[in-house]
Amino acid sequence: MTAQFTPDQFRALFPGLADTVHLASCSQGALSGELLFAIQEYLGSLRDQAVAWDRWMQEVETARGLFAQLIGARSDEIAVLSNASEAAYQVASSLRWDERPTIVTTDMEFPSVANVWLAQRPLGAKVCHVADRDGVVEAEDYVRSIDETTHLVSIPLVSYRNGARMPVREAVTRAREVGARVFVDAYQAAGVLPIDVREIDCDYLVTGALKYLLGLPGIAFLYVRDGLAAELEPRLTGWFGQRDPFGFDPRRLDFADHARRFETGTPAIASAYGAVAGLRTLARIDRHAGAAHVGDLVDETHARLVDAGERVWSPADPARRGPQVALVDDDPVALTRYLARRRIVVSPRGHVVRISFHAYNNRQDIDVLLAALADYRAGRAAT
Numbered sequence: 001m002t003a004q005f006t007p008d009q010f011r012a013l014f015p016g017l018a019d020t021v022h023l024a025s026c027s028q029g030a031l032s033g034e035l036l037f038a039i040q041e042y043l044g045s046l047r048d049q050a051v052a053w054d055r056w057m058q059e060v061e062t063a064r065g066l067f068a069q070l071i072g073a074r075s076d077e078i079a080v081l082s083n084a085s086e087a088a089y090q091v092a093s094s095l096r097w098d099e100r101p102t103i104v105t106t107d108m109e110f111p112s113v114a115n116v117w118l119a120q121r122p123l124g125a126k127v128c129h130v131a132d133r134d135g136v137v138e139a140e141d142y143v144r145s146i147d148e149t150t151h152l153v154s155i156p157l158v159s160y161r162n163g164a165r166m167p168v169r170e171a172v173t174r175a176r177e178v179g180a181r182v183f184v185d186a187y188q189a190a191g192v193l194p195i196d197v198r199e200i201d202c203d204y205l206v207t208g209a210l211k212y213l214l215g216l217p218g219i220a221f222l223y224v225r226d227g228l229a230a231e232l233e234p235r236l237t238g239w240f241g242q243r244d245p246f247g248f249d250p251r252r253l254d255f256a257d258h259a260r261r262f263e264t265g266t267p268a269i270a271s272a273y274g275a276v277a278g279l280r281t282l283a284r285i286d287r288h289a290g291a292a293h294v295g296d297l298v299d300e301t302h303a304r305l306v307d308a309g310e311r312v313w314s315p316a317d318p319a320r321r322g323p324q325v326a327l328v329d330d331d332p333v334a335l336t337r338y339l340a341r342r343r344i345v346v347s348p349r350g351h352v353v354r355i356s357f358h359a360y361n362n363r364q365d366i367d368v369l370l371a372a373l374a375d376y377r378a379g380r381a382a383t
């Protein structure tokens with residue numbers, strides 16, 4: 001597989017970008033030709049073979065392997081699940097909270113993950129939220145919250161709220177000092193920022209396929225560090241979590257040895273086709289070159305918005321910015337609708353409009369966005 005595409009060549013793999021400015025990869029990635037083909041291929045397998053379990057299972061394994069490669073893990077360290085919440089639950093359900101009850105998370109965490117931590121309170125867990133300081137979480141605040149009672153430290157690589165990078169290195173170092181485990185939510189980074197789980201040194205890492213991984217909803221990947229899985233027994237299971245899913249033994253619980261023990265029932269096969277297509281498309285661009293291109297677009301957008309007098313809720317320090325710029329607006333939904341009428345896709349959340357970049361975006365996208373925003377402001381001023 002070649003990794004030599006320039007950003008322009010990469011852009012050409014997404015036919016819809018000919019008439020749409022896609023700045024919402026934080027929500028759903030743009031549709032590639034490869035994804036379209038993969039969906040048709042899945043439908044074709046239903047039409048031609050009707051029942052194609054071998055072929056489908058092969059697709060799930062390909063998705064597992066490609067994702068493992070993307071984050072520097074081994075295939076047997078990856079569980080294929082349905083969504084990030086399910087992954088968080090599987091981790092929580094395999095831990096006990098009596099001796100070390102604390103889960104440290106943050107207000108910048110995506111709710112579905114944080115909600116799973118909160119749901120462990122009836123079982124004895126105590127949840128501590130590290131607050132942000134106006135959209136940025138300081139390393140010292142995370143470090144101070146982690147102590148000998150901490151069992152699990154949960155931290156996103158990048159926050160979904162404004163694209164801020166989180167102090168993962170410092171949190172992991174502190175977690176290691178006190179013997180706590182680390183759960184990383186990479187949903188807003190995987191596919192657009194390079195990730196190496198050995199370098200991060202986390203115990204768990206989760207992401208789904210529909211955003212920067214350029215696939216579909218319905219599938220998520222949970223990395224569980226080698227050697228950890230064998231001690232853990234999740235509370236949710238099913239035939240795919242067993243050593244031999246096709247052994248069909250209802251009298252025996254026989255968890256798979258590695259990360260696959262966190263799996264449950266029938267995987268989302270259509271989504272596995274989508275994930276493979278997304279991961280293969282991503283492999284066409286060098287991940288460091290892609291991330292540098294995105295970093296330039298983010299910095300340029302941030303600067304031009306500030307110059308235009310807009311309020312931006314992403315970090316002022318470029319080193320803390322991820323692939324997204326969060327534009328503050330009184331009515332983010334109305335602004336999003338206005339932009340959508342001009343075929344500019346962004347994503348409203350809370351008090352901001354999230355403008356997110358992938359390697360397929362370019363400087364013309366920023367020009368078009370800023371021109372539309374100026375018209376919107378002028379129109380509003382006139383009414």
Ligand SMILES: Cc1ncc(COP(=O)(O)O)c(C=O)c1O
Nearest residue numbers: 083084085110112160187188208
């Ligand atoms: C950081 C982050 N985590 C998780 C999710 C999704 O969680 P789930 O897969 O449980 O829907 C999202 C967005 O949808 C997200 O931005």
